[in-house]
Amino acid sequence: MVTIKDVAKLADVSIATVSRVVNGYAHVRPEVRDAVNKAIDTLGYRRNGLASSFRTQQSNIVGVLLRQQRTPFSSALAYAIETTMFDQGYRVLLCSTNGDAEREEAYLETMLDMRVQGVIIRPSGTTSRTTKQVNLLRERGISVAFVDMKPKIPAISSVVCDNFSGGYQGMRHLIELGHRKIGVVAGGVAQKGGSQDVGSERVRGIRQAAQDLATDVEIIFSQPFETASFDVGREAGAAMITGNPSLTAIFGTTDMLAIGVMHAAHALGLDLPRDLSILGYDGVLESAVTFPTLSTIAQPIHEMGQIAAMTLIGHMREASNSPRQVVLENTLIQRASTIPLEN
Amino acid sequence: MVTIKDVAKLADVSIATVSRVVNGYAHVRPEVRDAVNKAIDTLGYRRNGLASSFRTQQSNIVGVLLRQQRTPFSSALAYAIETTMFDQGYRVLLCSTNGDAEREEAYLETMLDMRVQGVIIRPSGTTSRTTKQVNLLRERGISVAFVDMKPKIPAISSVVCDNFSGGYQGMRHLIELGHRKIGVVAGGVAQKGGSQDVGSERVRGIRQAAQDLATDVEIIFSQPFETASFDVGREAGAAMITGNPSLTAIFGTTDMLAIGVMHAAHALGLDLPRDLSILGYDGVLESAVTFPTLSTIAQPIHEMGQIAAMTLIGHMREASNSPRQVVLENTLIQRASTIPLEN
DNA sequence: CGCTATCTTGTAAACGTTTTCAATACAAGA
DNA sequence: TCTTGTATTGAAAACGTTTACAAGATAGCG
Numbered sequence: 220m221v222t223i224k225d226v227a228k229l230a231d232v233s234i235a236t237v238s239r240v241v242n243g244y245a246h247v248r249p250e251v252r253d254a255v256n257k258a259i260d261t262l263g264y265r266r267n268g269l270a271s272s273f274r275t276q277q278s279n280i281v282g283v284l285l286r287q288q289r290t291p292f293s294s295a296l297a298y299a300i301e302t303t304m305f306d307q308g309y310r311v312l313l314c315s316t317n318g319d320a321e322r323e324e325a326y327l328e329t330m331l332d333m334r335v336q337g338v339i340i341r342p343s344g345t346t347s348r349t350t351k352q353v354n355l356l357r358e359r360g361i362s363v364a365f366v367d368m369k370p371k372i373p374a375i376s377s378v379v380c381d382n383f384s385g386g387y388q389g390m391r392h393l394i395e396l397g398h399r400k401i402g403v404v405a406g407g408v409a410q411k412g413g414s415q416d417v418g419s420e421r422v423r424g425i426r427q428a429a430q431d432l433a434t435d436v437e438i439i440f441s442q443p444f445e446t447a448s449f450d451v452g453r454e455a456g457a458a459m460i461t462g463n464p465s466l467t468a469i470f471g472t473t474d475m476l477a478i479g480v481m482h483a484a485h486a487l488g489l490d491l492p493r494d495l496s497i498l499g500y501d502g503v504l505e506s507a508v509t510f511p512t513l514s515t516i517a518q519p520i521h522e523m524g525q526i527a528a529m530t531l532i533g534h535m536r537e538a539s540n541s542p543r544q545v546v547l548e549n550t551l552i553q554r555a556s557t558i559p560l561e562n
Numbered sequence: 563m564v565t566i567k568d569v570a571k572l573a574d575v576s577i578a579t580v581s582r583v584v585n586g587y588a589h590v591r592p593e594v595r596d597a598v599n600k601a602i603d604t605l606g607y608r609r610n611g612l613a614s615s616f617r618t619q620q621s622n623i624v625g626v627l628l629r630q631q632r633t634p635f636s637s638a639l640a641y642a643i644e645t646t647m648f649d650q651g652y653r654v655l656l657c658s659t660n661g662d663a664e665r666e667e668a669y670l671e672t673m674l675d676m677r678v679q680g681v682i683i684r685p686s687g688t689t690s691r692t693t694k695q696v697n698l699l700r701e702r703g704i705s706v707a708f709v710d711m712k713p714k715i716p717a718i719s720s721v722v723c724d725n726f727s728g729g730y731q732g733m734r735h736l737i738e739l740g741h742r743k744i745g746v747v748a749g750g751v752a753q754k755g756g757s758q759d760v761g762s763e764r765v766r767g768i769r770q771a772a773q774d775l776a777t778d779v780e781i782i783f784s785q786p787f788e789t790a791s792f793d794v795g796r797e798a799g800a801a802m803i804t805g806n807p808s809l810t811a812i813f814g815t816t817d818m819l820a821i822g823v824m825h826a827a828h829a830l831g832l833d834l835p836r837d838l839s840i841l842g843y844d845g846v847l848e849s850a851v852t853f854p855t856l857s858t859i860a861q862p863i864h865e866m867g868q869i870a871a872m873t874l875i876g877h878m879r880e881a882s883n884s885p886r887q888v889v890l891e892n893t894l895i896q897r898a899s900t901i902p903l904e905n
Numbered sequence: 906c907g908c909t910a911t912c913t914t915g916t917a918a919a920c921g922t923t924t925t926c927a928a929t930a931c932a933a934g935a
Numbered sequence: 936t937c938t939t940g941t942a943t944t945g946a947a948a949a950c951g952t953t954t955a956c957a958a959g960a961t962a963g964c965g
Contacts (some may be wrong), residue, residue: 233915246911478851613923
């Protein structure tokens with residue numbers, strides 16, 4: 220393996236000069252620079268990143284810890300973060316833990332080991348473990364940012380969507396369409412009672428909208444599910460529809476949930492959207508391909524990832540940057556699954 | 563930051579001994595070992611991974627280069643690779659390039675810089691660039707494995723599905739159901755004429771099955787699309803259905819394509835699956851949530867990722883391992899979208 | 906021409922670890 | 936007791952870079 224020394228020898232300069240050329244520093248005579256570059260080309264020299272990372276104690280790597288289950292949302296978010304980081308010269312160590320404590324532990328060690336410059340965490344609902352992890356990271360001077368969940372410790376930057384407002388908007392949409400008897404299949408709700416999780420927030424928004432906007436609205440809630448999968452949606456949807464035949468709309472607090480409900484409705488022979496309006500939440504790819512296409516409260520997933528990445532980078536580059544809490548708005552995408560109530 | 567020296571001083575041993583303890587080598591007296599461990603705990607010492615990676619020139623990181631567009635398939639594959647690698651003690655540098663040459667270049671440099679131990683590549687159809695990249699990697703002694711595409715260079719291990727057989731199976735399924743006039747919306751076909759790409763293979767299988775299994779089958783092919791998205795499927799599906807009203811089945815060579823076709827059919831007022839059977843290919847999550855649920859030729863995505871990872875690890879640990887070409891079978895998942903032809 | 910400021914370059918010292926080599930201690934066998 | 940082999944340990948040399956410091960060269964200025 221050809222090292223800086225070989226280049227120095229061939230170009231007849233010192234290794235310091237080669238290093239300066241490689242790193243693009245000023246104060247190198249053009250002839251010398253050219254000679255060095257020629258030597259580099261001749262030998263096919265390539266800086267040993269392990270050595271330079273070691274020397275500078277900078278890895279240019281950031282960890283992305285995705286605790287929640289692998290979902291379309293997660294992967295879209297990861298992708299947004301990765302590309303943004305890439306453009307800023309950072310590389311991403313992706314850590315999908317599925318909430319497995321052991322795996323988290325190991326990943327955290329890797330990150331510490333690699334001296335990652337920063338970490339973006341999408342925490343799951345339960346945060347006791349998270350807090351400990353975050354403290355460990357910050358003790359070592361590693362910047363941390365949260366995405367999709369507000370931290371309990373306010374000293375940490377975060378980027379979240381306003382799930383309360385999103386729930387509110389969704390409910391308003393349904394009410395404005397004339398629906399008065401509305402089912403809500405709620406998922407993504409932390410079981411430990413932490414009320415900051417996205418699911419609970421959405422439900423809060425839904426409640427508030429019902430209270431604000433119409434006196435005659437009746438909401439039927441499913442039990443609050445922790446997981447928000449297609450299967451959960453299908454089962455809860457089936458139960459809800461058969462148990463409450465007079466429902467005219469169902470709001471799933473997740474697209475996958477809503478899609479599950481849609482299937483249940485189909486299976487029960489309902490004609491969608493005529494017999495039942497269905498509204499989702501997330502705006503993931505899948506919501507665009509259902510039949511009928513799913514109206515949904517869309518999250519700006521890409522923007523979330525982007526802003527989270529840029530925020531973290533801000534902290535990494537300037538440790539004194541004060542933390543900031545970014546809240547993004549969700550927006551209703553009206554597609555075919557929600558229609559006005561026929562009287 | 564506390565280093566091995568601090569530990570050595572506190573435990574009153576040499577740094578060599580500390581290193582031995584940290585790395586779990588034999589030949590350390592139990593008392594000494596305990597003393598060192600105590601010192602480590604007291605000081606909160608943690609090995610500097612950058613330093614040890616540098617010293618050993620081993621990063622324990624593998625690159626995963628996903629060239630093709632971000633799709634459910636891609637992310638499922640990435641996840642499978644990541645978890646397998648994790649279990650084997652490796653970490654993954656995820657490189658989504660979307661086929662952007664500049665991005666690929668930069669990622670490749672990062673990988674070389676970081677001295678990744680190996681790289682898994684899912685190449686896109688066009689392989690001229692790939693070949694150059696692979697050579698560059700191998701020159702530096704970095705193991706390479708392909709996933710989802712056979713390499714032109716046979717010296718490289720690969721894991722692929724038998725797309726020919728998959729196409730064949732799909733066609734057989736439709737023929738056995740009695741369909742004789744079948745549309746094929748073909749995507750994922752490399753434009754450069756390389757016939758080894760998955761799309762072309764599937765089409766070959768389809769052709770062969772038609773030839774083998776029935777004399778009276780008529781196939782209407784769409785143009786071969788490079789992308790295999792929902793939108794492409796919808797448009798091609800609409801054109802195909804309106805242009806050939808007597809079709810009784812359509813085979814999309816990708817789930818997203820088939821889902822697009824399904825939408826087109828819905829939009830044209832067809833009653834699915836009665837009026838038209840639709841078959842997909844991939845077995846991604848989305849195929850299970852359509853209405854009607856999509857019959858599909860499922861790829862063992864997780865297994866592919868897993869085997870690719872293990873194969874690469876094999877090469878990394880034992881450079882003399884001879885390359886192997888693994889071919890996995892696709893299997894038909896019959897759901898609701900394909901039904902026997904009513905006479 | 907001499908002085909000073911600025912450019913350019915090289916020397917050498919880190920960075921924190923792993924690992925080779927040699928030295929010591931100790932136990933077992935003769 | 937002497938020898939020999941083995942277990943345990945430490946000293947010191949890497950690994951390839953970056954960078955502080957110093958020194959020499961050059962240019963600008965009076």
